[in-house]
Amino acid sequence: MPNADTVVVLDFETTGLSPTMGDRAIEIGAVRIENGEITGRFQELMNPGQRISGFIEDYTGITNSMLKHAPSCEEVMSQFADFISGYNLVAHNASFDKRFLDAELSNISRTYSGQFACSMLVARRIYPHAPDHKLGTLVRYANIPSDGAFHRALYDSEMAAKLWQAMLRTIEKQTVLPEIPFKLLQKIAKTPKNSVRALLEHS
Template sequence: METQFADDLVVLDFETTGLSPDNGDRAIEIGAVRLRKGKPVDTFQALMNPGRRVNSFIEQYTGITNRMLQSAAPNAEVMEAFWQFLGDDNLLAHNASFDKKFLDSELSLINRNYAGQFACSLLTSRRVFSDAPNHRLGTLVSYKNLNESGDFHRALFDAQMTAKLWVSLLGEVRANLAVDDIDFDLMQCISKASKRDWLVKAKQHIN
């Protein structure tokens, strides 16, 4: 099987009507950045109309208003376009379990599947950047002095910041392991290791 590198993937972020599709919540915005060798080469962004109003908390939290969503394409149309954009790439999200649930739910409604696997920058940062004050995306962006110009809780900006954070995480792992290329499986291994043992597990993985 061809090696899948950790710096070749699609970074994904959803804004949603609530916390879980299990409760009937839907996506209202998707943003994504495609990385090749750690460099952004393509983006995808779209609002989507879930066919219902969003509450005032979500409007204030995201800045996405019901008026903005009225003129947006329906979820099915946007998700079909994103599915074509994604292709066979692996995926990355900050708190990936959240975004994966919405991706799975929205794609299931249009009978689409995807081949890639998810990595999680939140879990990985808890191991690699264990000294950070906390592991929220905005905190980590400040902690690592990553360039920021935009609004958090908008999907494309969050995806762009997650991509920068991921590249920073990969740089730290490369420095600790003295390797040039990092495969996707290694980063998944690190995210599942304990905070104390991640470096030991990573060295075992590459040996």
């Protein structure tokens, strides 16, 4: 499995919270990192075939008029499946984004080979003293430059990618490993907070 510094960090904006309740993706943004360097970006609005609520318009800044002429979810997700092919995946609150990725790719009979890690769960272990573990809070806590315009998919994925890289630098200082495997980040996310230091010292 590749190292943790080679991943695709992704973020969905959606019509609601649950694809099982008929919600659809309306935007996908992603940043590809290879050996710690950003090597690609992906951003597309997509027409979900339904009107979005005023709440979602206000929350995301994405309007029904913007989506009216956007390509279909199926067209965009086919391109996105190619973009993520062969890479492990990271998202902030990954269970949410994974649900929509799985649902939208299932609609077009596509899959992906990579595994997921959740930057929010990792941050709870690496930055246990942060005020909370929302993406915007963590970006400020880690002193990552930001203009604060959250809730658009590419911007959120850019910020999550920078947070991921900051956490890798923090982890590197606590372990003797020459490279940080992706599976270690997955393990950190499931480790009790008071056991993380021992895990890293003995990795």
